[in-house]
Structure formats: C-alpha cells, structure tokens
Amino acid sequence: MSQNLKNKRALAALTSAALAIPGMSASVQAASVLTETVVQYKASAYREADLDSSKLSGGSLERYEIDTQQVRAQMPLGEKTDASIEFMYETMSGASPWFILPGQDGPVQVMSGATIHEERKDLQAKVNHLLNDKTVISLIAGVSDEKDYFAVNAGVEALYEIPDTQLTLTAGLGYSDDELEPTDGAILPDRIERATRDSTTAFVGLSQILSKTTVVQGSLTYSLQRGFLSDPYKKVWIDDQATTMNDSRPDDRNQFVAQARLRHFLPDLKAALHLDYRYFEDDWEVASSTIEAAWYQNLPGGWVFTPSLRYYTQSQAFFYAPYFFSARNDGFGSADYRLSPYGAISVKLRLEKRWQSFDLHAEWESYEASADYSLDSVDVENPALVEFDILSVGLNWRL
Amino acid sequence: MRLVLLLLSLSGLAACAVEPVEAWERDFLARPEMAWDPDALGSSYRNHVHFSKEASNGGASAGGGGCGCN
Amino acid sequence: MQLYHYPFTAMASPCELRLYGESQALAAAAAEAAKAEVIRIEQTYSRYRDDSVVGKINAAAGGDPIAVNEETCALINYATTAYTESGGLFDISSGVLREVWNFKLGQLPSPAAVAFCLKRVGWNKVHWEAPNISLQQGMELDFGGFGKEYAADRAAIICEEHGISYGLVELGGDIRVIGPHPDGSAWQIGIRNPRDPEVAVAVIPLKTGGLASSGDYERFMVIDGKRYSHILNPRTGRPVDKPMAGVTVVAPLCLLAGTAATVAMLQGEKAAPTFLNDLGLPHLWIDQAGMLGGDLVPH
Structure with a gap:
C-alpha cells in the first residue's frame, strides 16, 4: 500500500473512532428516537364557500364548515423507544351535495335538505423502536368514530439506513377496517342500513442524500379497498326514467401511488425548498397528479415564513357522470364531484415564531377546484366542486 | 406507468450525482424545516382534508383510517 | 442578532466563546452550558x-x-x-x-x-x-494530547443544542466553529508565528469544522546551542530531531485536526509535509527556518 493511501485510511479510521465518541455527532444521526417530550396543539377552521345560486336547484346554499382541534404528544420511552399519540376532534355542519339535475344552462346541484350536524373523534398512536443504530421499527394503531362511521386501523413501518451508503429504505404495511351505519338507514327504504369496507396498504420508499444540502425520496404505494365503497348519502339522476338511483360503485378498488420528494437547503439564504410530486392511478380509471412546492424562509428573530403552492389535477372515474340519460348496463353510477374531472389550486401561507422551547404558528390556506384547472379538457363541470379556506393556529412545546 | 419509469430513471440519474456526505456534515439536513413532514399535525390534517375532497390519497404511510366524509 | 463574547480560563489556557444569539439571555445560557462541559471534561480527564x-x-x-x-x-x-x-x-x-x-x-x-x-x-x-x-x-x-480538542468539539455541539447556529469555540488556540457569521461569511483565524507570537503568519478563513495547532514555541531548552523541543518521540524517548516550528490543521472535527497536527510535529521537519499532504486535510506548516508550506499558505 502506498504511503498516500495508508494516510488516507488513517484519517478514515480516526474519523470513525472520533465519531464513535458519544455526543460527538448526536445531533446528526438520522436513525434515532426522540430525547425530549414534545406537545403540540392545533386548531383549524375549515370553511367551504357557498354554492353559486345559479348552479343550485334545491336545498341549502350553505356548504360545509368544520372546526378541528388536534393535540399530539411525542415522548421518549427509554433510550431506544419513543411514542406519539394524536387526538383529533372535529365538529361539522352544513349541507352536502345530493344529486345533479340537467338544467337549462348546464347541470344544477340538488343539495341535501337538512343541515347536518356531526362530530368525529380520531385517535392515532405510534411507537418507534430503535433495533440498532441503523434500524427503526414502528407500530401504528388508531380508531376513528363518527355517529354513522367507525374505523379501526393498524400498521407496521420499518426504516433502515443502508450501511456505507447514503440511502435509507422505508417500508410499511397498513390495514383499516371500517363500519358504516348511515343515518336514517333503518328508516329510509332505499338507504343501506349497515355496511363494511376494509383497506390494505403496502409501501416501499428509498431516500438518498445527494449532498450536504439535498435529499430526495421516492416511494411506491399500493392500496386495495374492498367492500361498500359507494356514498350512502348520494344519488344519481337517470333522465329517461325521470328518477334517481343510489350512488353505486364497484366493491373493490386497486390504487397505486408513486411519489417523489425533494428537500434542498440554501445556507446563504437560510431557506429550505420542498418539492413533492405524487402520481395516483386506480382501476376506476382515476389518474391524478399532485405537485406541491414550499419555501421555508428563516428570518431574523426566530421567525419562519413559508409560502406554498399546490396543484392537483384528476381524471374522472369510468362510472361518473353529472347525470345519466339512461342507466349504465353494469349498474354503476356516481355524480360525486370527487370522482369528476377537475383541477385544483391551493395557496398556503404560514408564519411561525420559534423560541427556545416553544413555537407558535398561524396558517391560512385557500383552495379552489375548477374544471378550468384540469389538465384534461372537461365537457361538463360538476357544479359541486369545492372552494374553501382554512385558518389554523398552533403551538409546539418542547418539555 | 410511464411516470413510474420516469421516476426510476430520475432516481438512477440521482445516484450518479451523489456527493459523499459524512455524518458530521449533515447539520443542514438535520434542520427541522428539512424534515419530510415538518409539521406532523398539519400534514395529518391536510391528508384528511384532501382525502375527503379528492379522489386520490395515500403515499408512503401505513397509518390512518377512513372516514364517512361528505 | 448580536455577537456575544464569553472569555474564561480552562485547561490552563485562555478560552473564549463567541456566540451570536437572538438575545443575551439565550447566548448566556448556551455559554454557561458549554463552559460547564469544558470544565467537566477537564475535571474528568485531568491527570493532576x-x-x-x-x-x-x-x-x-x-x-x-x-x-x-x-x-x-x-x-x-x-x-x-x-x-x-x-x-x-x-x-x-x-x-x-x-x-x-x-x-x-x-x-x-x-x-x-x-x-x-x-x-x-x-x-x-x-x-x-x-x-x-x-x-x-x-x-x-495523559489525555492532554487530545482532551482540549475534544472539549472544543463538545462545547460547540452543546451550543448548537442550545439553538446557537453562528459562533465559534476557542480553547487555548484550538478552534471549533459552530457556524459562520450570520451573513454566511467565514471567521478569520489568525495563526501565530511560533518565533514571534505577536505576529500572525497567516489568516485562515473558517466557516465550519475545527482548527488546531501544535508547535515547539511553548517549551524548549537550548543546550550547547542546540534547541531541544518539548515534542518527545515516544518511540525513542528523545525530543524530535528538527521538528516543524509549528503545524496547523483544519478538519471537520477539532479532535481530528489536533491529532493530525500532533502527529505531524512528531514526524519531524522532513517527513511532515508529505504526511500532511497525503492525509488530505487543509494545513499549514512553518519550519525551523521560518519557511511556510502547505495548502493554507497565503498567496
């Protein structure tokens, strides 16, 4: 071995011996568990814009309002384990789209007559355990409860830093079991009384450190939903029979997601750029793309200002139409705006102030869906496409 | 599926441009605003909103359940 | 953001923390914790x-x-x-x-x-x-050969953990940078001339990492016109014959810089330049004749 190589090897040996000293590089280890307890709280107000009265044929103009409160605590449990628990409580009120009628100047929406008042509680827990300094294994469990809906979910995730590379492998498996008991299902003859669905999800991801300031991640996710996937509160207008039928969808759905994410830090500006892209497709023929960009700008005095932009575009499900001239042969049919072709643009602004053990932030988001924003050309826009604003305030407290 | 191929080729491209980054040089990468999801509550809230208003959902997570969203 | 200076004495050397803080209270809290860590290391590993x-x-x-x-x-x-x-x-x-x-x-x-x-x-x-x-x-x-450098690294990490992003730690000439000046510019580190400690022979810009120097200017004796350095070769038991007058090394950790500088001094004037070049760390040396060498030599 040449002297040169010998000295290079010497430096590598010294470096690894130096980094093996506890506390020498503690702040930069990727595979790690939390060493402090963090408590977070967030309150959000979600407001949907009223429907345009020209697009309304019956029911209430007023759409959804949701007030959400979230609490999360994450704490270390010994040296190799941490746990987080997250509770979400929301109250919802408003009218929801029922079905669509053909009108003189295009389709018009019929809204549900009564204003719905509902609440939802969701509890999620996650335990992360460090198997060794390269491997973290996580267990997830949760329940979600509404008057007409009950879901339990469980999952397992693993993270592995591949030695001598700058790659981190993640993988996970999740399962959710949902039960529906639609309001008035026992009274209304054409509404289902009780139904179930389940969903199984598997993903693999790989992240790569490209430089001191750049890291990228790619992931593939597959998800299978089975059971009653229709919306029990929605109907579809069948023109030649001059009547409505229940929203009816296939009883399975295979979904596939490919996602790429980038995080880049600009030391001179003390700013971080986030770029996320997600491609989604399923066997209902829905395909969508989501692009999200965020700029985290650190400012003097512990302030962080984050503007972000999100663009979303989707194609329609094969059994979707605002209304049908005649019933489909396969019996499926849905006029749900969520299965219609459209695009959406949302803008978000976030301001955060950091203190030593305390952060406060406020966020405002404005979201607008429209057929005009779709990448595909859309013949008929669904009249129920949403437009909403979200205002949130939150605090993080490190104990 | 074309997009998947694109993703794979992009990650292949990325692999060529990797610059060695030692553990002690990862302080920028370890900053809170460089996390995949810097705001845990914010991202679970937004996932829930988008899940209930759009046809697509999911991506690199084994958590969460459904909802009877209208 | 304001720059605060915290001079103190530890490990028989003048030390200083230079920290940029959002407030004096935050900087002072970080400085206290860093100082406490240096004193802890000194007391834990003192041979006295x-x-x-x-x-x-x-x-x-x-x-x-x-x-x-x-x-x-x-x-x-x-x-x-x-x-x-x-x-x-x-x-x-x-x-x-x-x-x-x-x-x-x-x-x-x-x-x-x-x-x-x-x-x-x-x-x-x-x-x-x-x-x-x-x-x-x-x-x-005797941990004296690397304890001070280790303490500099630890003090910098403690400051970082207290939210300090810009600043440096100096323990008796051994330096570890926490981060550059808030505008992103480098700290300018003056390197003393071993023969004339009041004069800087070079100024090294440092944005990250550590810097350590080793030299024979601190203790030596002259007998019959021959200078015997205090750099003792553990293999021969004798002072190194013709060591460099001084060696300064820059490395990601102050600890590595210190070890490299110490070993280079022990190599002697002839072998040291090759050793330092092969190591691949930025460095500067001054030989007995006052000649400068290494890739950090000012142009």
Whole structure:
C-alpha cells in the first residue's frame, strides 16, 4: 500500500473512532428516537364557500364548515423507544351535495335538505423502536368514530439506513377496517342500513442524500379497498326514467401511488425548498397528479415564513357522470364531484415564531377546484366542486 | 406507468450525482424545516382534508383510517 | 442578532466563546452550558486530580483493572486508533518522559535514564479490553494530547443544542466553529508565528469544522546551542530531531485536526509535509527556518 493511501485510511479510521465518541455527532444521526417530550396543539377552521345560486336547484346554499382541534404528544420511552399519540376532534355542519339535475344552462346541484350536524373523534398512536443504530421499527394503531362511521386501523413501518451508503429504505404495511351505519338507514327504504369496507396498504420508499444540502425520496404505494365503497348519502339522476338511483360503485378498488420528494437547503439564504410530486392511478380509471412546492424562509428573530403552492389535477372515474340519460348496463353510477374531472389550486401561507422551547404558528390556506384547472379538457363541470379556506393556529412545546 | 419509469430513471440519474456526505456534515439536513413532514399535525390534517375532497390519497404511510366524509 | 463574547480560563489556557444569539439571555445560557462541559471534561480527564478518571487509572497502575464508562471507552478507543495509525507516534502513555526531560533544569538526561524511563512508556504495554483498563507499574496516562480538542468539539455541539447556529469555540488556540457569521461569511483565524507570537503568519478563513495547532514555541531548552523541543518521540524517548516550528490543521472535527497536527510535529521537519499532504486535510506548516508550506499558505 502506498504511503498516500495508508494516510488516507488513517484519517478514515480516526474519523470513525472520533465519531464513535458519544455526543460527538448526536445531533446528526438520522436513525434515532426522540430525547425530549414534545406537545403540540392545533386548531383549524375549515370553511367551504357557498354554492353559486345559479348552479343550485334545491336545498341549502350553505356548504360545509368544520372546526378541528388536534393535540399530539411525542415522548421518549427509554433510550431506544419513543411514542406519539394524536387526538383529533372535529365538529361539522352544513349541507352536502345530493344529486345533479340537467338544467337549462348546464347541470344544477340538488343539495341535501337538512343541515347536518356531526362530530368525529380520531385517535392515532405510534411507537418507534430503535433495533440498532441503523434500524427503526414502528407500530401504528388508531380508531376513528363518527355517529354513522367507525374505523379501526393498524400498521407496521420499518426504516433502515443502508450501511456505507447514503440511502435509507422505508417500508410499511397498513390495514383499516371500517363500519358504516348511515343515518336514517333503518328508516329510509332505499338507504343501506349497515355496511363494511376494509383497506390494505403496502409501501416501499428509498431516500438518498445527494449532498450536504439535498435529499430526495421516492416511494411506491399500493392500496386495495374492498367492500361498500359507494356514498350512502348520494344519488344519481337517470333522465329517461325521470328518477334517481343510489350512488353505486364497484366493491373493490386497486390504487397505486408513486411519489417523489425533494428537500434542498440554501445556507446563504437560510431557506429550505420542498418539492413533492405524487402520481395516483386506480382501476376506476382515476389518474391524478399532485405537485406541491414550499419555501421555508428563516428570518431574523426566530421567525419562519413559508409560502406554498399546490396543484392537483384528476381524471374522472369510468362510472361518473353529472347525470345519466339512461342507466349504465353494469349498474354503476356516481355524480360525486370527487370522482369528476377537475383541477385544483391551493395557496398556503404560514408564519411561525420559534423560541427556545416553544413555537407558535398561524396558517391560512385557500383552495379552489375548477374544471378550468384540469389538465384534461372537461365537457361538463360538476357544479359541486369545492372552494374553501382554512385558518389554523398552533403551538409546539418542547418539555 | 410511464411516470413510474420516469421516476426510476430520475432516481438512477440521482445516484450518479451523489456527493459523499459524512455524518458530521449533515447539520443542514438535520434542520427541522428539512424534515419530510415538518409539521406532523398539519400534514395529518391536510391528508384528511384532501382525502375527503379528492379522489386520490395515500403515499408512503401505513397509518390512518377512513372516514364517512361528505 | 448580536455577537456575544464569553472569555474564561480552562485547561490552563485562555478560552473564549463567541456566540451570536437572538438575545443575551439565550447566548448566556448556551455559554454557561458549554463552559460547564469544558470544565467537566477537564475535571474528568485531568491527570493532576486523584479523583479524575485518569487519576484513578494511574493510581491503579500495577493493580486491578479499572472499569471505565462509555465516554472514556470511546476516547481510549480513539487514542488506540491514533496510536496504531501513527505507527506509535501518538501515545497517551508518553507523559512520564517529562520526568527525565525536565526543561526547567536545562540539563540533558543520561541515555540510561531515558532507556529506563522508556520501559514505562508504550500503549502496546497497556492492557485494554473495554471497559477494563490496567497499566503496568509506573505507567501513566495523559489525555492532554487530545482532551482540549475534544472539549472544543463538545462545547460547540452543546451550543448548537442550545439553538446557537453562528459562533465559534476557542480553547487555548484550538478552534471549533459552530457556524459562520450570520451573513454566511467565514471567521478569520489568525495563526501565530511560533518565533514571534505577536505576529500572525497567516489568516485562515473558517466557516465550519475545527482548527488546531501544535508547535515547539511553548517549551524548549537550548543546550550547547542546540534547541531541544518539548515534542518527545515516544518511540525513542528523545525530543524530535528538527521538528516543524509549528503545524496547523483544519478538519471537520477539532479532535481530528489536533491529532493530525500532533502527529505531524512528531514526524519531524522532513517527513511532515508529505504526511500532511497525503492525509488530505487543509494545513499549514512553518519550519525551523521560518519557511511556510502547505495548502493554507497565503498567496
């Protein structure tokens, strides 16, 4: 071995011996568990814009309002384990789209007559355990409860830093079991009384450190939903029979997601750029793309200002139409705006102030869906496409 | 599926441009605003909103359940 | 953001923390914690204290092994690696040579005295099987060769953990940068001339990492016109023949910079430039004639 190589090897040996000293590089280890307890709280107000009265044929103009409160605590449990628990409580009120009628100047929406008042509680827990300094294994469990809906979910995730590379492998498996008991299902003859669905999800991801300031991640996710996937509160207008039928969808759905994410830090500006892209497709023929960009700008005095932009575009499900001239042969049919072709643009602004053990932030988001924003050309826009604003305030407290 | 191929080729491209980054040089990468999801509550809230208003959902997570969203 | 200075004395050297903080209270809290860490390391590894880890190991020489904690294990492992990789030049058991090379007396020891003393020197004679260490009778360990650099790294990490992103730690000439000035510009580190300590021979810009210097300007003796440096070669038991006058190394960690500078000094004037070049770390040397070399030489 040449002297040169010998000295290079010497430096590598010294470096690894130096980094093996506890506390020498503690702040930069990727595979790690939390060493402090963090408590977070967030309150959000979600407001949907009223429907345009020209697009309304019956029911209430007023759409959804949701007030959400979230609490999360994450704490270390010994040296190799941490746990987080997250509770979400929301109250919802408003009218929801029922079905669509053909009108003189295009389709018009019929809204549900009564204003719905509902609440939802969701509890999620996650335990992360460090198997060794390269491997973290996580267990997830949760329940979600509404008057007409009950879901339990469980999952397992693993993270592995591949030695001598700058790659981190993640993988996970999740399962959710949902039960529906639609309001008035026992009274209304054409509404289902009780139904179930389940969903199984598997993903693999790989992240790569490209430089001191750049890291990228790619992931593939597959998800299978089975059971009653229709919306029990929605109907579809069948023109030649001059009547409505229940929203009816296939009883399975295979979904596939490919996602790429980038995080880049600009030391001179003390700013971080986030770029996320997600491609989604399923066997209902829905395909969508989501692009999200965020700029985290650190400012003097512990302030962080984050503007972000999100663009979303989707194609329609094969059994979707605002209304049908005649019933489909396969019996499926849905006029749900969520299965219609459209695009959406949302803008978000976030301001955060950091203190030593305390952060406060406020966020405002404005979201607008429209057929005009779709990448595909859309013949008929669904009249129920949403437009909403979200205002949130939150605090993080490190104990 | 074309997009998947694109993703794979992009990650292949990325692999060529990797610059060695030692553990002690990862302080920028370890900053809170460089996390995949810097705001845990914010991202679970937004996932829930988008899940209930759009046809697509999911991506690199084994958590969460459904909802009877209208 | 404001720059705050916190001078203090530790490890028998003038030290200073220069921290940019959102407020004086935040900077002061970080400085207190960093200072406390430096003092903790000094007290834990001082060879002058009977109750220190090193004091206990030395007192137990020739007796039962002593079990040490995780931090000490890692430091001893580091010293072992440095010993192996430097071919025995970096040796934390070489301190006893000072007993025969008493620079204050101005007298050369007899070759027999040196040979006798050398029997008590040599890391290969130490029985080290983590976490147990036992020295042979008469041997002593001294963490002085890397303790100050280690403390500089730790102090910087403590400051970072207290939310300081911009600042530097200086412990008696050994430096670890926490982060550049808030505008992104580098700290300008002046390197003293070993022959004329009031004059800087070079100014090195540093944005990250550590810097450490080693030189023969601190202690030496001249007998019959010959200069004997205090840089003692643990293999021969004698001062290094013609060492560099000074060596400065820049590395990601102050600890690495310090070890590289120490080993380069022990290499002597002839071998040091090649050793430093091959190591691949930015460096600067000044030889006995006052000549400058290395890739950090100002143009």
